[in-house]
Amino acid sequence: MQLQSTCPYCGVGCGVRVEGQTDLQISGDSEHPANYGRLCVKGSALAQTLGEQGRLLAPKVDGQTVSWPEAIDAVSSRLSAIVAEYGPASVAMYLSGQLLTEDYYVANKLMKGFIGSPHVDTNSRLCMASTVAGHKRAFGADIVPGCYADIELARCYILVGANMAWNHPVLFQRIQACKQQDPGRKIIVIDPRRSASCEGADLHLALKPGTDLLLFNGLLSFLAKENQLDHNFIKAHTEGFSEALASAQQQAGTIEQVALGCDLPPEQVDAFYRCFIDEPLTLTLFSQGVNQAQNGTDKVNAIINCHLATGRIGKAGRGPFSLTGQPNAMGGREVGGLANQLAAHMDYSQNADIELVRQFWQAPNICHQPGYKAVDLFEAVERGEIKAIWIMATNPVVSMPEANRVRAALEACPLVIVSDIVSHTDTIACADIVLPATGWSEKDGTVTNSERRISRQCTLLPAPGLARHDWQMICDVAKAMGFAEHFTYAGPAAIFAEHAALSAYQNSGQRAFDLSGLMHLTAQQYQDLAPVQWPVNHKYPKGASRLGADGQFYTPSGKARFIAVSQQQNAELAADHLLLNTGRIRDQWHSMTRTGRAASLLQHRAEPFLELHPVDAEQLGLIDGGLARLSNSLGQMDARVRLTEAQRSGECFVPIHWTEQFSSRGRCDVLVPALVDPVSGQPALKQAQVQINPLNLHWQVWLILKPELDELLWPLCRSSGYASKQKSAQTVLYHLQLAESDLATTADSGLDPTKLQLWLSALHIQPELSSQALSLGHYRAAAFEAEQLSCCVFISLQPLNLALEYLDQQFNKELSLNDRRQLLTGRSNSGEPQSAVICSCFQVREASICAAIREGCNSYQQLGQQLKCGTNCGSCIPELKALIASEITTQGQSL
Ligand code: SF4
Numbered sequence: 071m072q073l074q075s076t077c078p079y080c081g082v083g084c085g086v087r088v089e090g091q092t093d094l095q096i097s098g099d100s101e102h103p104a105n106y107g108r109l110c111v112k113g114s115a116l117a118q119t120l121g122e123q124g125r126l127l128a129p130k131v132d133g134q135t136v137s138w139p140e141a142i143d144a145v146s147s148r149l150s151a152i153v154a155e156y157g158p159a160s161v162a163m164y165l166s167g168q169l170l171t172e173d174y175y176v177a178n179k180l181m182k183g184f185i186g187s188p189h190v191d192t193n194s195r196l197c198m199a200s201t202v203a204g205h206k207r208a209f210g211a212d213i214v215p216g217c218y219a220d221i222e223l224a225r226c227y228i229l230v231g232a233n234m235a236w237n238h239p240v241l242f243q244r245i246q247a248c249k250q251q252d253p254g255r256k257i258i259v260i261d262p263r264r265s266a267s268c269e270g271a272d273l274h275l276a277l278k279p280g281t282d283l284l285l286f287n288g289l290l291s292f293l294a295k296e297n298q299l300d301h302n303f304i305k306a307h308t309e310g311f312s313e314a315l316a317s318a319q320q321q322a323g324t325i326e327q328v329a330l331g332c333d334l335p336p337e338q339v340d341a342f343y344r345c346f347i348d349e350p351l352t353l354t355l356f357s358q359g360v361n362q363a364q365n366g367t368d369k370v371n372a373i374i375n376c377h378l379a380t381g382r383i384g385k386a387g388r389g390p391f392s393l394t395g396q397p398n399a400m401g402g403r404e405v406g407g408l409a410n411q412l413a414a415h416m417d418y419s420q421n422a423d424i425e426l427v428r429q430f431w432q433a434p435n436i437c438h439q440p441g442y443k444a445v446d447l448f449e450a451v452e453r454g455e456i457k458a459i460w461i462m463a464t465n466p467v468v469s470m471p472e473a474n475r476v477r478a479a480l481e482a483c484p485l486v487i488v489s490d491i492v493s494h495t496d497t498i499a500c501a502d503i504v505l506p507a508t509g510w511s512e513k514d515g516t517v518t519n520s521e522r523r524i525s526r527q528c529t530l531l532p533a534p535g536l537a538r539h540d541w542q543m544i545c546d547v548a549k550a551m552g553f554a555e556h557f558t559y560a561g562p563a564a565i566f567a568e569h570a571a572l573s574a575y576q577n578s579g580q581r582a583f584d585l586s587g588l589m590h591l592t593a594q595q596y597q598d599l600a601p602v603q604w605p606v607n608h609k610y611p612k613g614a615s616r617l618g619a620d621g622q623f624y625t626p627s628g629k630a631r632f633i634a635v636s637q638q639q640n641a642e643l644a645a646d647h648l649l650l651n652t653g654r655i656r657d658q659w660h661s662m663t664r665t666g667r668a669a670s671l672l673q674h675r676a677e678p679f680l681e682l683h684p685v686d687a688e689q690l691g692l693i694d695g696g697l698a699r700l701s702n703s704l705g706q707m708d709a710r711v712r713l714t715e716a717q718r719s720g721e722c723f724v725p726i727h728w729t730e731q732f733s734s735r736g737r738c739d740v741l742v743p744a745l746v747d748p749v750s751g752q753p754a755l756k757q758a759q760v761q762i763n764p765l766n767l768h769w770q771v772w773l774i775l776k777p778e779l780d781e782l783l784w785p786l787c788r789s790s791g792y793a794s795k796q797k798s799a800q801t802v803l804y805h806l807q808l809a810e811s812d813l814a815t816t817a818d819s820g821l822d823p824t825k826l827q828l829w830l831s832a833l834h835i836q837p838e839l840s841s842q843a844l845s846l847g848h849y850r851a852a853a854f855e856a857e858q859l860s861c862c863v864f865i866s867l868q869p870l871n872l873a874l875e876y877l878d879q880q881f882n883k884e885l886s887l888n889d890r891r892q893l894l895t896g897r898s899n900s901g902e903p904q905s906a907v908i909c910s911c912f913q914v915r916e917a918s919i920c921a922a923i924r925e926g927c928n929s930y931q932q933l934g935q936q937l938k939c940g941t942n943c944g945s946c947i948p949e950l951k952a953l954i955a956s957e958i959t960t961q962g963q964s965l
Contacts, residue, residue, distance in 0.1 A: 083519025231359015
């Protein structure tokens with residue numbers, strides 16, 4: 071039987087088809103309008119992330135495993151006691167764009183209507199809040215005017231602060247396919263880094279970080295100067311144009327002013343502006359590089375201003391397009407999951423809306439004021455004002471700015487409840503009560519993607535252990551707190567029907583979010599719901615592809631608003647500091663609780679890394695492949711150095727994904743100050759300042775072990791020196807780097823036998839087989855259990871090119887004496903040289919790809935024919951193109 075569902079990662083929201091009952095085969099859904107059959111590397115590896123290993127299988131209260139009735143009783147009685155003593159505003163929820171809309175809806179309803187606390191915020195605050203605020207300012211409602219089908223209709227794509235090739239890969243592939251069909255189409259990338267999205271772009275503006283507002287204000291001025299404004303549209307459908315233009319002209323009246331402020335060549339600015347003028351079918355796609363800034367909301371409005379000025383909005387093939395980061399960031403916005411919202415796109419600004427929601431919910435304790443946004447929320451926890459917090463499906467100890475402060479605040483908080491799918495996260499380590507949640511493939515409900523399209527996520531597998539759906543836990547707690555009448559649902563279909571009915575309640579068109587056409591679905595119709603874009607109502611019975619096409623918006627006047635914005639001075643970079651940019655990588659998702667389980671996804675980037683320009687590296691004494699410590703007054707992060715000219719000098723980049731479950735010191739947000747956009751409250755996650763020093767840990771250690779030993783050994787190994795962890799097919803691999811004092815007496819004396827023995831004993835490793843030349847710093851050993859390999863150790867002063875796949879394959883089988891000897895060499899007889907995996911789908915390594923290029927493959931298509939790389943999900947195609955360009959350049963130089 072074949073079932074349909076939706077990928078749980080990024081905001082593209084790709085449809086998947088699933089076959090099999092226990093061993094699932096997952097492929098792209100050729101009928102889903104988000105992807106038409108495509109999947110990126112993360113979606114393609116979904117089946118590898120399933121299974122019970124590492125899952126949280128039973129509730130725990132104060133470290134003790136308990137039954138569900140005991141867990142619900144502990145949660146509800148402790149919450150009730152805190153509310154009774156300190157009032158409802160002493161409890162909070164911190165939710166997630168990973169939750170389904172139905173989970174989100176009941177959480178929001180319980181807090182804002184029944185417990186009576188407005189302090190419900192979500193990790194979407196870190197990702198989308200500035201876009202929400204920008205949309206509301208411009209359109210009067212949080213609407214995305216366009217749709218994905220505009221990609222095929224557009225002729226110019228402007229990617230702003232969005233590395234779509236890695237973060238929204240399937241949409242990027244759609245753009246690439248259009249470009250391939252018609253090379254006259256233009257791709258312009260606006261990003262300080264030369265990211266993978268720049269491969270094949272017509273123009274890359276590597277602007278100074280944070281100056282995109284100036285660039286778009288310059289574009290507005292230029293449009294006016296060149297008489298390219300749509301005066302009819304401006305007059306009939308907008309307000310505030312003169313003020314916005316005056317503000318833009320003041321700072322960005324000439325190309326030279328813009329070029330100087332953005333640190334760009336004037337001719338590049340000119341080329342961008344002329345391209346915008348020449349090509350009316352323009353989509354401006356933006357994401358975290360725009361949102362995650364102290365002026366994120368203003369940047370969003372600067373982009374929208376240019377589209378309003380040219381009337382390019384809500385029409386086929388044109389418009390500003392916000393790319394949501396998470397699979398259900400949009401669903402969270404719909405139910406009111408942000409602290410400044412109430413429900414169903416209503417907020418606290420009008421008493422009538424508050425009364426409407428109160429009536430609909432029959433709520434005894436409706437909130438009247440906005441609650442704390444994420445940064446303020448955790449500061450209230452720190453102050454002791456919030457005494458209980460329920461965190462669902464997210465990991466704030468990793469992802470919040472000033473993450474060490476957040477951890478300390480949670481450690482001191484009287485009641486921390488965490489619901490999650492895995493047994494260990496950095497946030498669970500602070501929890502008093504841990505609740506096992508169902509994950510993708512077990513859950514059932516809906517999500518909404520970047521284009522307002524609601525799709526079903528369906529149950530494909532039974533819940534493992536005692537795991538429960540988030541909506542069930544929330545409703546059980548609500549019932550135990552005395553609200554049973556309002557939280558008894560037959561299932562997610564009933565919750566969705568109520569959510570849809572609230573959107574329709576007393577809505578005669580003044581609220582954009584309207585699902586009245588879906589409020590009477592039967593359970594079966596809900597089960598079979600085809601992907602549909604809201605609103606779904608009498609005006610748009612089949613959903614609406616575009617909004618604003620009729621020039622009607624949701625402001626009191628019905629007109630869209632220009633917003634006058636101006637570029638603020640960036641903070642001065644302190645002496646000896648680099649500007650730190652943070653972001654996602656191609657093969658990982660958030661804090662790796664799911665993608666970290668897929669061996670193939672840890673081959674592309676296996677450990678936390680730091681990218682910086684070779685000129686900076688030389689000044690700082692850093693080498694490619696060495697270790698670096700990033701630090702500032704807030705914290706420290708350790709990472710492997712990658713030198714790249716794609717990075718501007720004076721700036722650097724680290725990934726957001728690594729946690730203490732996978733690295734010793736890989737959490738980047740410990741370095742990021744809690745500065746927020748004043749309108750949206752979104753933290754500026756891309757503008758920390760750091761000092762960087764080499765981390766001189768000379769002893770390299772590789773430990774390859776069977777997974778059963780991981781829980782015992784990882785806490786021991788990550789506590790000294792540097793450690794990173796990687797899952798392989800059958801084993802777990804630790805790469806450690808230790809100081810002289812851990813293993814040797816002096817720097818050049820080789821391994822000290824006493825210290826080595828102590829180190830092995832501390833890890834409970836008793837080798838049966840070894841190869842050693844301690845004075846030369848050489849030690850290799852293997853330990854066995856019941857004749858099968860349980861662990862092997864390689865220690866060296868030099869990096870070792872171990873054949874990790876071969877070593878992984880030596881576990882779970884009988885080994886002959888010869889096999890055992892071979893094992894200690896760290897190589898198979900005929901192994902492929904070890905290098906980074908570029909194509910995760912077919913595990914094709916960089917060394918093989920470069921060899922094929924040297925032998926004559928000079929296009930990614932030829933590489934695909936020869937090695938299969940890039941022929942499944944296509945996520946690696948930008949890197950294949952970059953390798954071809956770099957190998958050809960190298961060959962040219964050596965001629
Ligand atoms: S682009 Fe990739 S991660 Fe995003 S929804 Fe599609 S398959 Fe999932």
